[in-house]
Amino acid sequence: MRRRAFLQVGAAGGATLLFSSGATGTAHAATRRRAYVLVVDGCKPGEITTALTPHLAGLRSDGTDFPRARSLPVMETIPNHVMMMTGVRPDRSGVPANSVYDRGEQAVRDLDRPDDLRFPTLLERMRPHGLTTGTVLSKEYLYGIFGTRATHRWEPAPVVPVSGHAPDQFTMDAAIAMVRELDPHLVFVNLGDCDRVGHSDLTGTTLQAARTAALVSVDQQVARFVSMLKDTGRWQDAVVVVLADHSMDWSLPHRVVSLAPALDADPLLAGNVQIADNGGADLLYWTGAAEERDAAVARMRAVVAGVEGVLSSHEPAALRLGPEAGDLVVYCEAGWRFSDPEVYANPIPGNHGHPATRPIPFFVSGGHRVVRRGVSSTAVARTMDVAPTVGAFFGLGEPRGGYDGRSRLG
Template sequence: MISVCCPCQYRLAIRLEPGIATIPLAETCGVDPATIFGEIIMLLRPLFTPLAGFAALLCVVGCGNSAVPDVASVPPAPAPAPAPGTPPVLGTKKLTVVVAVVDSLMPQEITATTPNLDALKSEGTFYTESRAIFSAETIPNHVAMMTGVNPARSGIATNNFIDFLDPLNPVERDLSLPEELAANTLFTWVDRKCRVNGLNPDIKTGATLSKKYLFEVFQGDAFDAQRANRNAKVFNVPPDSHWDPTSSPAYIGPGFEYTPDAPTMQQALTQLPEADFFFVSLGDVDRFAHALGTAARSAALLTADAQIGRLRTALEDAGRWENTVMIVTSDHGTDIATNPFTNGISTQGTLDALAGCFTPMTAVQNGGSDSLYVMDRSLPLAQRQAALRAARACLIGTTDCATLCPGATRPANAAQIAGAWYTQDDAADPEGSMPASLVSRHPNLGDLVLVAARGFKFSEPDASGNPIPGNHGHPVTFRNVMLVSGGSPWVKKGQVIAASTATPSDFDRLPEQAENIDITPTVAWLLGLNIQPGDFPEGAGFDGRILDQAFSQFDTAPNAAAPTVCGRFS
């Protein structure tokens, strides 16, 4: 193992299996936590080397200016909205809106040890209660951010699913297929509302997303002409500037499938100058928590914070900060276990035993959640539901498994299954209905979805399927970060939106709390996209809301007009 750090170049490479790869990366210098990363990983390496085939973990530690410069001069207030019937007139100023995701960041992790995030918090509006959508996984929550609708409508309800496109040959895969995304994305709304109608042909969007499957899900519907869209009324376009993380020399393949934060942000800074709306997602904090647990995650927080600082500095240096709204968020939280080799719940063996009496079912694990599918989709609903009822009764312990089918037994740790819900209600088992606050019932989530208790996870088909300590997807990881900041005078500074109840639950949907589905409605308002319910294929409007507590316009007008027209104002 070797760690090299010299002025304006950092490199750190670790493999948790035989062979060591080193990828140099030239950067602009700043903070240097490389030594911390190296020490932590070398200390923890013995825990992982026994895992045959455990994927490579490459830590590229980034540079960046962690200083937080003073906010620049303040622009004048936006022009009043045009009178009814008057065609909108573009102003001379451009608004920049940035949505920056620190994957799996939790609210309590923004402290003095993350000075850039902490400064943005003090200069903006911070929501103490914010929620991911279920399943609390990366793909569905990034999609929720960029569509403003729940998984029941978007179709993107989990990370991994069974694809029944060919019903005779179903396959497990990432739910990163653009054709399965059944709702318009923000990139599509900008295109339709500003360019297609000629209102502002010059408005540009961009995305720098560190994970391969995030790049894939936002590729747009023209990418694969052979696969039909789940919603024929939706045809999404990609961002104007859309980076493929697999093109980076620092990209890490199987097992991680992402590019570390420093090269991801370096790429983002090349795309940022052309973008009026920009979406960036950093994956180090999540990937380190998954693989190595708390200590490595804490170190990754420092470098993620530095990258956010670089993003802000770039906007300041370009003279754009005073007209920027930056939303810093996370897709979900994280649950880190101290016993990763014994805290798994493997249901596939039980399902295989039940197949002696019921139709076969397959379990797809997503960390803290488990999706169970009846494999023969041609069977009558009653027959499929009978199998699912048996699986649920056996797994949660309401009926002895052997009574349901000789030889069937509950798996180890089954007592730690905290919920088991159908995605289609079964009148014969109403206790299995999904909680109303989880608007995620969709076939892609499975036929029966299980969630683990804190400190536990699912591992399919057996214990070797998920040996890692960090997991999410289950309700204890619903809490995420929502912070609205930026140099724009429209953003209310130093404000904390607290919960209206003393002990909010993971399942609460309090009127003042934020959710990932609130991001697109908020950005659409800021950019003046004028999206109406009738513009949606089903005429339903957004599931999320404008985060109005964060903006001064709503102090005097509960239904404040958009401050720009397609991102332009005077």
């Protein structure tokens, strides 16, 4: 394990920020190139407009826009952030969802430990080339899974109770201070307010206003960051990738899908199925006799197909998910949400992880000459394209086994 040091840095308003850092063990690369990945968590493509988010819209129009961009058919926030930094699908990274049933622990748990991520990220792969990295991740579980992989990292603070995230104002304070004081070649930033407000949005007047306010706020935070890059002379050497990890869908209070009662009513399945609920998707795990697995999965498919609000079911391998994803992945329809194992377990109307929330904003901007202005109306950019894009910018080779994504430069 690399030794860590801690650095206190002054931020806006006289606040003090604490970064942990580790020595790279190599000389610092002389390149002036810098890459910044800004994740507007939970943002829908149509929410970036010249009226509501003019600074984000300006970055999009000054760069390459991918209006057909999609998140991968996986569940929740963690896997898509992992794909951004690895460039590979979940069956290779080991991270198929936020929540899984851990067969070893015999319990449902979050995939938020550093050793849950088994594939090398850009954060590690840049180090031997003398390229430094930084993570500014607003959510506690993202901070957890990426661990000490980055050269410099910020622990989210202050954290909002229940949501487990730091507000965008503090997150951007940290990002700006990290760039000013430590100047990593790559900085990976997650801005979580849009997502956290989105989970409570019933599309009613008051809560819709809160969603709008969050979008206006994140636009202002991104404007602060871009202004800092320009004021400090970094803009002309920078590539800025802006995207979301997923978008958002909303369900009415009564549109709840609970699979546990239906599964427990079946004689073969009763007491032999565990469920990891990921909002828009349920992961089902057969825990009975191994020789009965094939028959049990067939029964699961038949049972869930008859539950109102279910869109489809898939064996994990068909979705390029690894064994951590269980024996069957079930998606809900748009306007519905899963709540398992009890019907009251998930009261949150804002939801993602199912096909309705795949469309995302994705654009490559910045002042560096490699950035091209225009709209790529045919290319389907994905979250796993971030690592190949940044890697190509710095001239890195591909990881062992290659990328599943592709560079979106040029």
